[in-house]
Amino acid sequence: MGLEEDRSKSSASHNGSESESAAPNPNKDETTGETLDIAGTQFPSVVELNVGGQVYTTALSTLTRENTSLLGIIFSGKSKTPPLRDTRGRYFLDRDGHLFRFILDYLRNTKLVLPEEFPEKDRLQVEADYYRLPGLVESIRRARGGGANREKDQSTGGAQSRGGTQQHEASNKGGKVAGNNSNQSMYDTNQGGGVGSTGDSSDGFITLGYRGTFAFGRDGMADVQFRKLMRIIVCGKVSLCREVFKETLNESRDPDRGQGDRYTSRFFLKHNFLEQAFDMLQQGGFTMSASCATAANGMNQSGNPEQESEENRWLHYNEFIFQRSGSN
Structure with a gap:
């Protein structure tokens, strides 16, 4: 009787071990x-x-x-x-x-x-x-530490250079000492190419483009209420765009961030005020050199008047090309 009981316990123990080893991995x-x-x-x-x-x-x-x-x-x-x-x-x-x-x-x-x-x-x-x-x-963290040291060295060298330039201002041949613009973007990588500079490194073009229409009153009232811009697009050399538009520049749609000497057509502004963009370009020493525009979409493209809104009829696209050069 005792032998059969031991065999029963051993069998149960063996079956339990098999059950545990066969338990599935939940992941x-x-x-x-x-x-x-x-x-x-x-x-x-x-x-x-x-x-x-x-x-x-x-x-x-x-x-x-x-x-x-x-x-x-x-x-x-x-x-x-x-x-x-x-x-x-x-x-x-x-x-x-x-x-x-x-x-x-x-x-x-x-x-x-x-x-x-x-x-x-x-x-x-x-x-x-x-x-x-x-x-x-x-x-x-290590990369940030190295960058901070480089910025400190550049800042020290720049301050000494500005001080020496101001001391010898009288000996400059009609040249103006470029002031230190406190609002200059931290992204500006042009050495000596600040706002108003006529150095070759800061010369270039910036193109602004926008797609817009006019917002109308309820039920398609004929009276135009205000201009409606979807987005102001910025194209040009990255360093120039950053220098001019500073913190108003949105780079979130540009996949290749960083390098300032490349060109992009993926920037846009964080606001929709066209005149504000023009003011910033003027302050940066740029002048408009060309512009172009499409006609308003006056024709009903859908063929169904009920599906064509007044805003769609006034859709248009404009581009403005601004230039800064030493001759300006």
């Missing part, structure tokens, strides 16, 4: 071996992300490379809540989509690589903190 699909999220959905080996409206495609192994990071937790299935998806089924992260490229580069290469004179280190550090990447945070 793995036992059939395919793919990682699952909290809702039991498989993460594909190639993942599409929508980060603040910017779409990225990367390997699942890249996102999970740092397993203690936020991305590592989410895409290893360890997150308590499943990740959001956009209308096309891509995983959605409500963060800065442009700066995410540097987060992804760090995960791919395990090192930080930034463009020269990259102006958004503070914001990038905030993103690195959010994604829980302490190695990247430390790399950004």
